[in-house]
Amino acid sequence: MEKFEITILGCGSATPSPKHYTSSQVVEVRGKLFMVDCGEGTQIQLRRSRVAFARINHIFISHLHGDHCFGLLGMISSFGLLGRTAPLYIHAPQELEPMLSQEMAFYCRDLEFTVEFQGFDPAATTVVYDDRSLTVTSFPLRHRVPCAGFLFREKPTSDHLDRAAADFYGVPQWDYNRIKEGGDFTAPDGTVVPHDRLTKPADPGRSYAYCCDTAYNPSMIPVIKGADMIYHDCTYSEDDADRARKHFHSTATDAARTAAEAGAGKLMLGHFSARYPDENILLEEAQQIFKDTILAKENLTVTI
Numbered sequence: 001m002e003k004f005e006i007t008i009l010g011c012g013s014a015t016p017s018p019k020h021y022t023s024s025q026v027v028e029v030r031g032k033l034f035m036v037d038c039g040e041g042t043q044i045q046l047r048r049s050r051v052a053f054a055r056i057n058h059i060f061i062s063h064l065h066g067d068h069c070f071g072l073l074g075m076i077s078s079f080g081l082l083g084r085t086a087p088l089y090i091h092a093p094q095e096l097e098p099m100l101s102q103e104m105a106f107y108c109r110d111l112e113f114t115v116e117f118q119g120f121d122p123a124a125t126t127v128v129y130d131d132r133s134l135t136v137t138s139f140p141l142r143h144r145v146p147c148a149g150f151l152f153r154e155k156p157t158s159d160h161l162d163r164a165a166a167d168f169y170g171v172p173q174w175d176y177n178r179i180k181e182g183g184d185f186t187a188p189d190g191t192v193v194p195h196d197r198l199t200k201p202a203d204p205g206r207s208y209a210y211c212c213d214t215a216y217n218p219s220m221i222p223v224i225k226g227a228d229m230i231y232h233d234c235t236y237s238e239d240d241a242d243r244a245r246k247h248f249h250s251t252a253t254d255a256a257r258t259a260a261e262a263g264a265g266k267l268m269l270g271h272f273s274a275r276y277p278d279e280n281i282l283l284e285e286a287q288q289i290f291k292d293t294i295l296a297k298e299n300l301t302v303t304i
């Protein structure tokens, strides 16, 4: 299977701390790199990680809270210093554009690359990126300001050729691709060998849902249903549920309920408040409802 990996650069909430950087991660799908959120310190974390950051061409910003976007200007400026020439696409709530372009007009005057701003409405469910192997859909979360989650869904590959069957029926090599894409084979004597007899089904497209920052949000379940992995806001434990409701964040229990209701493969908890010296209490709380849960951690890479 081709690469589908998530690398966590930061998974703390609110302000950077000695323990956690603020939100940012890199999603790699079939050789393409996408950044999700860009909190302060993201550049340092990119340097520490093994991510080939010159290959990041698209950045998705969930919402305009500083812990998700304060790293953007500095990173654009550094890309300029490092000699970047490839266009950089920023997918973010529309409100960011006038602020960012004003800052860039001052601090990033001589860039050798273009920054293409592609605004979207965080209140709507919208396809914000699409290519031959992947679709990224934004969907509304429940937060104090308009905020979007992102679903990365790989498109299914073509069917696999059954080489033994192809040899048996005398399929010539030049015809393999057409058959993998769904064609039947007609032998020289006119016999038609159906596609199904010559192939094995394609791998189903994998998917990853980024759901940060949000209060418990059942309305997103239909969008993220069946995701192989969900990254979910887990700012608080259930003991601090009142605080979570007040600030429109989730508890570990909320995150686990969401993963269970969505029938997810795995849950990764993140966006931790600094108030828990040991985040295992969050992990244990979530695992009571959803067993296959892990804690996010800086520089952790997980394979979908």
Ligand SMILES: [Zn+2]
Pocket (backbone or CB within 6 Å): 013, 014, 023, 065, 067, 068, 213, 271
């Ligand atoms: Zn946040």
Ligand SMILES: [Zn+2]
Pocket (backbone or CB within 6 Å): 063, 065, 143, 213
């Ligand atoms: Zn926020």
